[in-house]
Amino acid sequence: MSVRVRMAPSPTGTLHIGTARAALFNWLFARHSGGIFILRIDDTDRERSTPEFEEEILGSLRWLGLDWDEGVGVGGPHGSYRQSDRLDRYQEIASDLIQSGAAYYDDRPSAQLESLRQLAQKEGRHPGYYIRRPDISADSGVIRLAIPQDAPVVVDDMVRGTVSFEAQDIDDFVILRSNGTPTYHLASTVDDVDYEITHVARGEDLLPSTPKHILLTRAMGHVEPFYAHLPLLFGPDGRKLSKRHGATSLSEFRDEGFLSDAVFNYLAILGWSLDAETTVFSREQAIEAFELTDVSKSPAAFDPEKLTWMNGEYVRAMSPEVFNQLVRPHVEKSVGRPLPHDEWARFEEIAPLVQERTKLLPEAGDQVTFLFNDIEEYDENSWNKVMAREGVPAVLDEGLARVSALEVWDAESIEATLREIPESLGIGAGKAFQPLRVAVTGSSISPPLFESISALGRERTLERIGRARQKLG
Numbered sequence: 001m002s003v004r005v006r007m008a009p010s011p012t013g014t015l016h017i018g019t020a021r022a023a024l025f026n027w028l029f030a031r032h033s034g035g036i037f038i039l040r041i042d043d044t045d046r047e048r049s050t051p052e053f054e055e056e057i058l059g060s061l062r063w064l065g066l067d068w069d070e071g072v073g074v075g076g077p078h079g080s081y082r083q084s085d086r087l088d089r090y091q092e093i094a095s096d097l098i099q100s101g102a103a104y105y106d107d108r109p110s111a112q113l114e115s116l117r118q119l120a121q122k123e124g125r126h127p128g129y130y131i132r133r134p135d136i137s138a139d140s141g142v143i144r145l146a147i148p149q150d151a152p153v154v155v156d157d158m159v160r161g162t163v164s165f166e167a168q169d170i171d172d173f174v175i176l177r178s179n180g181t182p183t184y185h186l187a188s189t190v191d192d193v194d195y196e197i198t199h200v201a202r203g204e205d206l207l208p209s210t211p212k213h214i215l216l217t218r219a220m221g222h223v224e225p226f227y228a229h230l231p232l233l234f235g236p237d238g239r240k241l242s243k244r245h246g247a248t249s250l251s252e253f254r255d256e257g258f259l260s261d262a263v264f265n266y267l268a269i270l271g272w273s274l275d276a277e278t279t280v281f282s283r284e285q286a287i288e289a290f291e292l293t294d295v296s297k298s299p300a301a302f303d304p305e306k307l308t309w310m311n312g313e314y315v316r317a318m319s320p321e322v323f324n325q326l327v328r329p330h331v332e333k334s335v336g337r338p339l340p341h342d343e344w345a346r347f348e349e350i351a352p353l354v355q356e357r358t359k360l361l362p363e364a365g366d367q368v369t370f371l372f373n374d375i376e377e378y379d380e381n382s383w384n385k386v387m388a389r390e391g392v393p394a395v396l397d398e399g400l401a402r403v404s405a406l407e408v409w410d411a412e413s414i415e416a417t418l419r420e421i422p423e424s425l426g427i428g429a430g431k432a433f434q435p436l437r438v439a440v441t442g443s444s445i446s447p448p449l450f451e452s453i454s455a456l457g458r459e460r461t462l463e464r465i466g467r468a469r470q471k472l473g
């Protein structure tokens with residue numbers, strides 16, 4: 001069988017990481033099996049769907065590297081892959097189902113249906129009990145699928161195993177509203193049939209819809225696809241992932257400086273693993289190993305800290321050239337201006353040390369602004385903690401003398417002379433180097449001191465130590 005899978009976002013919001021994870025698993029499965037990955041846009045909710053959200057979703061998928069073979073934006077043999085273009089098709093199927101007797105019109109007013117629902121509830125029955133095929137034969141109203149009551153519907157799920165639904169627990173659900181618009185169940189099922197989808201992999205929240213889709217597919221005279229219901233994502237506190245856990249859309253992570261490769265890798269381990277020990281792996285490794293049947297059915301915890309850690313792994317694995325190129329816009333943004341070649345060389349001198357300490361590229365910018373901009377304000381905590389101590393003026397005086405006497409200007413020579421300060425003043429290393437660090441970089445958090453001083457240059461270093469000394473009086 002040649003595999004055909006789809007992802008079907010609704011353009012009613014940005015791309016949620018749960019949806020992105022489902023897209024990723026479909027993509028991995030398609031690439032692993034040499035199949036086709038389809039992008040369909042579920043935009044039947046005309047009020048909430050917007051072209052901006054659609055653009056945002058497509059952009060996020062592209063950023064993540066999930067290319068699609070058929071669908072919106074690339075076309076394909078099945079005409080339009082946008083549901084709003086296919087309303088005629090859904091109406092046609094609904095009337096076919098009326099013709100075949102699988103579906104029926106229901107024109108009972110909603111107040112009547114509501115009291116029937118309440119009656120069922122009072123009797124301890126499924127709310128759909130009295131909403132079965134009515135005696136009256138209407139020729140207008142909503143169209144409902146008549147659920148055959150003779151057998152349970154069994155979902156043979158690739159992740160969850162066998163899940164059985166009693167027919168009496170499935171209501172005769174609406175497929176076409178009285179204004180002629182399809183429900184999600186109808187549009188989604190007709191598309192899956194028309195596009196010859198072989199496997200539907202989607203979030204577990206849709207499992208209750210699956211028996212409806214199976215019955216609808218069968219009523220259309222087709223065999224249902226395989227289903228794989230993916231475990232839901234939870235926040236680190238064990239509750240369902242939501243805004244309260246911080247960023248939840250893919251573009252927010254991109255804008256915060258996360259790398260596509262790292263996000264890809266991290267999403268892949270939410271419910272799946274390459275093997276027992278490997279956490280960091282390439283797209284190629286994932287494609288090679290991915291099987292839907294290996295997806296776990298336990299809920300997966302989405303942990304932003306682990307994603308940040310993983311991003312750091314990817315930053316460290318970059319070649320120096322790639323790191324310098326990617327980090328440059330962030331550095332220039334923090335500095336507030338483009339950096340000409342000779343100034344940028346200052347950054348390049350300490351780039352490897354910055355790369356080691358960077359988890360997110362934008363952070364790198366803040367670490368190094370001291371190389372380019374005068375210190376307008378010292379970091380308040382650092383100043384209070386470090387500079388208010390006794391003995392600091394003597395440290396700065398000695399640092400100043402030693403730096404100006406240096407003959408060779410490089411990190412080694414700077415280190416050699418500054419390392420003599422603790423002994424000469426009879427103080428600990430921290431007490432000697434922390435004030436120098438705050439004086440030179442403005443903060444007690446910075447790249448390593450000697451390399452920072454070397455990259456900053458003699459003149460600027462002397463000026464800064466002098467200025468801090470003055471401020472102390």
Ligand code: GLU
Nearest residue numbers: 008009010042188202206
């Ligand atoms: N548009 C639906 C959603 O975003 C698609 C669900 C499905 O994959 O069937 O939830």
